[in-house]
Amino acid sequence: xxxxxxxxxxxxxxxxxxxxxxxxxxxxxxxxxxxxxxxxxxxxxxxxxxxxxxxxxxxxxxxxxxxxxxxxxxxxxxxxxxxxxxxxxxxxxxxxxxxxxxxxxxxxxxxxxxxxxxxxxxxxxxxxxxxxxxxxxxxxxxxxxxxxxxxxxxxxxxxxxxxxxxxxxxxxxxxxxxxxxxxxxxxxxxxxxxxxxxxxxxxxxxxxxxxxxxxxxxxxxxxxxxxxxxxxxxxxxxxxxxxxxxxxxxxxxxxxxxxxxxxxxxxxxxxxxxxxxxxxxxxxxxxxxxxxxxxxxxxxxxxxxxxxxxxxxxxxxxxxxxxxxxxxxxxxxxxxxxxxxxxxxxxxxxxxxxxxxxxxxxxxxxxxxxxxxxxxxxxxxxxxxxxxxxxxxxxxxxxxxxxxxxxxxxxxxxxxxxxxxxxxxxxxxxxxxxxxxxxxxxxxxxxxxxxxxxxxxxxxxxxxxxxxxxxxxxxxxxxxxxxxxxxxxxxxxxxxxxxxxxxxxxxxxxxxxxxxxxxxxxxxxxxxxxxxxxxxxxxxxxxxxxxxxxxxxxxxxxxxxxxxxxxxxxxxxxxxxxxxxxxxxxxxxxxxxxxxxxxxxx
Numbered sequence: 001x002x003x004x005x006x007x008x009x010x011x012x013x014x015x016x017x018x019x020x021x022x023x024x025x026x027x028x029x030x031x032x033x034x035x036x037x038x039x040x041x042x043x044x045x046x047x048x049x050x051x052x053x054x055x056x057x058x059x060x061x062x063x064x065x066x067x068x069x070x071x072x073x074x075x076x077x078x079x080x081x082x083x084x085x086x087x088x089x090x091x092x093x094x095x096x097x098x099x100x101x102x103x104x105x106x107x108x109x110x111x112x113x114x115x116x117x118x119x120x121x122x123x124x125x126x127x128x129x130x131x132x133x134x135x136x137x138x139x140x141x142x143x144x145x146x147x148x149x150x151x152x153x154x155x156x157x158x159x160x161x162x163x164x165x166x167x168x169x170x171x172x173x174x175x176x177x178x179x180x181x182x183x184x185x186x187x188x189x190x191x192x193x194x195x196x197x198x199x200x201x202x203x204x205x206x207x208x209x210x211x212x213x214x215x216x217x218x219x220x221x222x223x224x225x226x227x228x229x230x231x232x233x234x235x236x237x238x239x240x241x242x243x244x245x246x247x248x249x250x251x252x253x254x255x256x257x258x259x260x261x262x263x264x265x266x267x268x269x270x271x272x273x274x275x276x277x278x279x280x281x282x283x284x285x286x287x288x289x290x291x292x293x294x295x296x297x298x299x300x301x302x303x304x305x306x307x308x309x310x311x312x313x314x315x316x317x318x319x320x321x322x323x324x325x326x327x328x329x330x331x332x333x334x335x336x337x338x339x340x341x342x343x344x345x346x347x348x349x350x351x352x353x354x355x356x357x358x359x360x361x362x363x364x365x366x367x368x369x370x371x372x373x374x375x376x377x378x379x380x381x382x383x384x385x386x387x388x389x390x391x392x393x394x395x396x397x398x399x400x401x402x403x404x405x406x407x408x409x410x411x412x413x414x415x416x417x418x419x420x421x422x423x424x425x426x427x428x429x430x431x432x433x434x435x436x437x438x439x440x441x442x443x444x445x446x447x448x449x450x451x452x453x454x455x456x457x458x459x460x461x462x463x464x465x466x467x468x469x470x471x472x473x474x475x476x477x478x479x480x481x482x483x484x485x486x487x488x489x490x491x492x493x494x495x496x497x498x499x500x501x502x503x504x505x506x507x508x509x510x511x512x513x514x515x516x517x518x519x520x521x522x523x524x525x526x527x528x529x530x531x532x533x534x535x536x537x538x539x540x541x542x543x544x545x546x547x548x549x550x551x552x553x554x555x556x557x558x559x560x561x562x563x564x565x566x567x568x569x570x571x572x573x574x575x576x577x578x579x580x581x582x583x584x585x586x587x588x589x590x591x592x593x594x595x596x597x598x599x600x601x602x
Contacts, residue, residue: 120149
């Protein structure tokens with residue numbers, strides 16, 4: 001009897017173990033494989049939100065299969081539901097243009113089918129999705145969503161809309177309004193016993209109280225959120241909770257604790273492929289290390305952040321989002337115009353039965369309107385064709401210039417770079433062949449070797465700039481951190497302090513970015529070689545129209561009135577004047593040197 005019980009316990013444990021290892025998406029895939037198409041589609045449409053966000057990769061495959069089934073079965077309503085789910089998956093994969101495309105497609109289908117309530121939910125999703133691109137439009141769509149859903153008195157659907165609307169107010173720096181809508185949503189969540197929603201609701205309240213500097217209250221709410229999400233085994237929710245805790249730590253200036261929580265969130269985000277969350281954590285970890293003056297780790301995590309965030313791709317995404325919104329609004333307006341025309345025709349038919357003269361007059365007005373509309377459309381078509389041709393020519397010209405730039409940079413790298421490398425190698429060989437007593441010749445060879453090595457480094461920087469038509473401030477700042485790390489290796493007695501207060505998106509031309517970087521390089525090299533300094537302080541700040549770079553040292557300084565400016569300082573002034581900026585060089589004997597650069601932003 002004991003042996004049978006032991007066997008039973010082992011079999012039960014093994015079954016339970018493998019059941020836990022099998023994800024919901026895998027179970028769903030296995031369950032619907034042999035079912036009829038209609039039932040498969042129904043099961044996919046009913047795929048719960050909290051289940052498919054826990055396994056993004058597998059869930060996307062299943063939902064894409066649902067899209068194919070809906071199209072083959074000509075089931076428009078199910079197709080709209082599928083597009084809605086795909087928009088949510090795209091959000092977790094940080095594919096913003098795809099997310100907007102899916103949600104707009106879902107809205108069009110819902111409106112064509114007269115599904116007002118579902119369209120209202122989708123409008124709420126659309127508004128929340130574009131909050132980073134256009135806050136005014138985000139509020140517009142969210143209010144439209146609230147109006148549509150409130151008219152149906154459906155608390156289940158209005159609950160998350162209130163929560164997201166509160167988040168919009170928080171992003172708009174209106175914490176009191178955010179608190180009102182988050183609490184309003186929380187009341188509904190408790191009435192509906194929505195445990196998943198409570199996890200989000202508590203987290204949103206934590207953010208709001210953190211913004212109000214009430215950190216103790218914020219921590220209580222986020223702890224409640226994390227507890228709920230751990231009980232539900234909500235992978236995404238757990239990762240987000242650690243991010244919220246990190247945000248609170250950062251606001252409290254507890255940077256070590258913030259780094260620990262951001263790393264926990266980042267590891268989970270990487271494991272479950274929540275790319276937008278992984279990117280956010282890398283960015284915040286970089287900021288924490290900068291606050292701690294740990295430039296080495298800041299440089300490491302900044303590289304991770306830059307890998308996850310390609311600035312060119314982001315520009316393309318933002319452009320595509322704007323295009324999608326324009327297309328959507330244009331289509332709606334054309335639909336409204338068509339409805340107005342239909343109403344006008346009905347009115348004319350009614351008038352026909354009453355008055356023949358009114359019919360003739362109405363017909364004349366209609367013909368005139370159609371002719372005017374036709375002429376207007378034709379003119380607009382010609383205008384669009386002209387703009388398209390102009391854009392095509394500009395794109396072709398840009399492509400040729402880019403090809404030439406890449407060819408030149410390749411030639412520099414392959415020819416001059418390899419030749420300089422050969423020279424360095426040859427000099428090293430000559431050192432071994434030179435008489436050991438001939439110190440003068442050896443010193444000369446070493447100087448040539450150092451000059452060639454420096455030239456290669458400058459050549460690489462030039463190639464870096466030539467390969468880009470534009471240089472983002474993030475890329476420039478990353479390059480500056482790398483320059484400081486190199487400088488530390490050759491100047492162990494000098495302590496570097498760097499402070500960056502730039503938060504806006506700044507883009508330099510390749511020439512402008514390269515010139516500023518060269519001035520930075522020259523200033524740091526001069527300080528290391530001649531100033532006998534122990535501290536170098538670098539501060540970068542911005543205002544509405546310009547960006548300012550300040551480089552100070554505590555070295556021996558020089559008297560500008562008695563000292564003749566060398567080629568290095570003259571080159572620095574020339575480079576800044578070439579890009580329309582200003583440079584101010586101040587120095588006093590035994591009080592150090594200050595270099596201030598002021599440049600237009602873009």
